[in-house]
Amino acid sequence: MSNINSDPARRKFLQILVVDDEQIIHRTLGDYLRDSGHAVHNARDGFSALKAVQSRNYDLALVDLKMPKMDGMALLDRLQGTCPEMPVVVITGHGSMEAVIQALRLGAADFLVKPIKLIEIDAVIEKCLHIGLLRKEKRHLQETVGAIQNSYDFHSGGRVIIGASLAIKKVQTQIRQAIEAGCDTILVTGDTGTGKEVVARNLHFQAESTKSPFIAVSCPAIPESLMESEVFGHVRGAFTGALHNKPGYFELADGGTLFLDEITDLSAAAQAKLLRVLETRTLRRVGGSEEIRVDVRVITSTNSSLEEAVQTGRFRKDLYYRLNVFSIYLPPLRERPEDILPLAGHFLSGYVQARNLQIEGFSPEVEEQLLSYQFPGNVRELRNIIERAAILCRSGRIRTEHMGLRKMAGSQLTSGPVHGEDERSRILKALEAVKWNRLKAAGALNMPYSTFRYKLKKFQIE
Numbered sequence: 001m002s003n004i005n006s007d008p009a010r011r012k013f014l015q016i017l018v019v020d021d022e023q024i025i026h027r028t029l030g031d032y033l034r035d036s037g038h039a040v041h042n043a044r045d046g047f048s049a050l051k052a053v054q055s056r057n058y059d060l061a062l063v064d065l066k067m068p069k070m071d072g073m074a075l076l077d078r079l080q081g082t083c084p085e086m087p088v089v090v091i092t093g094h095g096s097m098e099a100v101i102q103a104l105r106l107g108a109a110d111f112l113v114k115p116i117k118l119i120e121i122d123a124v125i126e127k128c129l130h131i132g133l134l135r136k137e138k139r140h141l142q143e144t145v146g147a148i149q150n151s152y153d154f155h156s157g158g159r160v161i162i163g164a165s166l167a168i169k170k171v172q173t174q175i176r177q178a179i180e181a182g183c184d185t186i187l188v189t190g191d192t193g194t195g196k197e198v199v200a201r202n203l204h205f206q207a208e209s210t211k212s213p214f215i216a217v218s219c220p221a222i223p224e225s226l227m228e229s230e231v232f233g234h235v236r237g238a239f240t241g242a243l244h245n246k247p248g249y250f251e252l253a254d255g256g257t258l259f260l261d262e263i264t265d266l267s268a269a270a271q272a273k274l275l276r277v278l279e280t281r282t283l284r285r286v287g288g289s290e291e292i293r294v295d296v297r298v299i300t301s302t303n304s305s306l307e308e309a310v311q312t313g314r315f316r317k318d319l320y321y322r323l324n325v326f327s328i329y330l331p332p333l334r335e336r337p338e339d340i341l342p343l344a345g346h347f348l349s350g351y352v353q354a355r356n357l358q359i360e361g362f363s364p365e366v367e368e369q370l371l372s373y374q375f376p377g378n379v380r381e382l383r384n385i386i387e388r389a390a391i392l393c394r395s396g397r398i399r400t401e402h403m404g405l406r407k408m409a410g411s412q413l414t415s416g417p418v419h420g421e422d423e424r425s426r427i428l429k430a431l432e433a434v435k436w437n438r439l440k441a442a443g444a445l446n447m448p449y450s451t452f453r454y455k456l457k458k459f460q461i462e
Contacts, residue, residue, distance in 0.1 A: 013037045014059035014125070019049040019075065020091065021067045025116075029062065032118050038125075046070025046078070053083050060128050062112070064091045065099055073103060080107045087128035091116070161195070161202055162346045163339035167331045171199065174328045179207045183326045185278055188301040190330030192446045193380030196301040197259060199330060203299060204257040212256035215249050219265040227267045229286050231260075231274070238287025250283055253296045263300040263323070264309045268316075275319045303447075312458075333375040333382065340370050340382065347383050348398070351390040358395035366398050369405050377446050424459040427452075431461070 016038050018029050030040045041056070043049040045067050052058075061079065065072035076088055087109035092100055100111045109131045110124050161168060161175075178186055186203065188196045197216060204214045222230050229238070233248030249258055260266070266274065277283045278298060282291045300323050309315035333340065344362065352359050362370070366389075375381050389402040427445065434440035442452035455461075 013039065014129070015039050015041070015056065017041050017043060017049060017052055017058045017061040019043045019046065019061060019067070019072070020064040021045060022064070025064065025091070028118075029116065029121075032121060036122075046072070046075035049075055050078060050082070053079065053086070058083070058086055059132055060125065061086060061088045062091060063088055065103065066093070073099065073106070076103055076106050076108055085132060087131045089124055089128060161198060162343050163336065164342055165336035165338040167336045168339055171328055171330060174326075175199065175203055175206065178203060178326050178328070181326070184297050185323060185325050186297070186299045187306075187323045187325075187327040188299060188330060189306075189327060190301075190303065191332045191378055192303045193378035194330040194332055195379045196303075196330055197261060199328060200257065200259040200299040200301065204259075204297070207257075207297070213253050214257050214259065215253040216259040216261065217249050218261045220262050224267045227270045228273060231266075231270055232277075232283050232285055233288075234286035235288040238285070242287065245285070248283075248285065250277060250294050250296055251292065254294050255296075257297045257299060260298065260300045262302060264302050264304055264306065264315055271316045271319050275316065275322060278319075278322050333378045337371055340375075341367060343379060343382055344370055344386055347386040348390060351387055355390070357390060357393075359390060359393055360397050363397045363399050365400050366403055369400060369403060373405050423455070424461070427455055427459065427461060 016033055018026055018033075018040060019042075020026060020029075021044050026042045030042065033040045041052060041058070043052050047070055049061070049063070053061075061083075063072045063075055063079075067075075072090055076090065079086065079088055088107070090100060090103045090108045090111045091114060092111060093114045100108075103111065109128045112120060112124060161172060163169075186200075188199050190196050200216070201214060204212070217231070219227075228234075229242075229246070229248065231248050231250065233246050233251055234242050235245050236242055260274075273283070277294070281295065282293050284291060306315060306320050306324070310317050310320050333343075341362075348359065348361070351357065370382075377384075385403065385405070388404065389398045392402040393399070427441070430441040430444045431438070434444060438452065438456070445452065447455070
């Protein structure tokens with residue numbers, strides 16, 4: 001087994017805390033770790049360990065599960081709160097695997113069994129070193145994303161639709177019309193990444209107070225077996241594991257807006273219940289008999305054809321008519337090039353503020369590239385491109401080498417409206433380009449996998 005310190009490129013000397021009430025563990029572990037170049041600090045019980053982590057940052061803690069005063073399980077729980085990024089390895093005797101499993105569930109990174117084999121320590125340390133780095137990276141990403149979201153909220157709060165095209169002005173007009181008419185059921189359609197949730201948030205925040213709830217739900221992300229329970233709630237004992245009454249998304253959104261994204265992925269049973277709620281504005285939790293009244297604006301969205309879903313029997317016709325009372329179509333970015341630069345500037349402004357960058361804007365060549373690119377991934381792709389360019393640039397003006405657009409434009413698989421034989425042809429090209437890997441082909445076409453499978457069946461592509 002290779003030693004973590006044998007590769008100079010990966011050499012990392014750690015501050016390690018050993019928590020055990022046995023002197024022999026401190027001596028054997030301490031000697032081995034020090035010989036490997038690490039700094040070792042000892043604590044004989046949980047309270048001493050907590051004092052130690054308050055005065056010093058450790059890269060790793062080795063904690064015995066059985067100790068006086070405070071056992072290792074209690075210490076692990078406390079360390080998860082005070083030092084969440086520090087990996088903890090628990091030490092246990094033979095026959096205590098149940099305790100080990102519980103410790104791993106509480107967040108322990110790994111375990112060692114007494115008598116400890118020194119040859120196992122290097123592998124555990126290497127694993128924990130990676131875990132520690134990943135946790136720090138995760139925290140950094142969370143802080144960055146949070147800052148970006150705060151910056152985005154500062155600019156628009158997800159409530160302002162950025163754009164100057166006639167298509168976007170039409171969307172903004174439709175939003176005002178829906179609000180003035182008091183529409184409580186609205187359908188938003190458009191390709192993946194065009195900003196359907198932004199339209200939903202815009203509708204909500206223009207019509208409601210900031211305290212009103214906005215609940216966004218991705219229907220494809222909910223397992224079909226849990227769909228009804230998650231959307232409509234359940235009562236205690238409704239099914240195995242239903243230990244408590246649980247409100248669903250409709251009740252959580254009461255007084256505000258419920259946004260159901262990709263509504264075609266809603267199960268058949270959930271479609272029937274949704275229709276009843278839209279008609280009566282009352283619901284019954286799964287397993288319950290009580291009628292619960294809800295006051296909710298329901299906004300649904302789809303990137304596929306509801307008409308086709310109705311024709312193939314995947315979607316209820318009566319529900320389609322009920323949802324389609326007032327619809328808003330969000331066109332793809334390639335059909336509204338006037339919005340590209342305003343959106344790019346908006347995203348860049350957010351990243352600059354969130355990451356304290358010294359970027360002045362885009363070079364003329366970059367602006368020309370942006371305006372000539374087709375953006376198969378729509379606004380979402382534009383946002384990701386700008387984020388990447390901001391990371392690479394950091395200061396001055398963003399130049400063409402920061403964009404990476406030339407390669408993406410060359411591998412582009414969708415560059416215009418896709419219908420009929422043209423659609424079948426592009427699906428075949430996408431499959432051939434990725435050696436018939438269906439998941440990759442669906443991703444290349446920016447198409448949900450469920451929709452992609454339906455298209456394969458529709459066009460009889462095996």
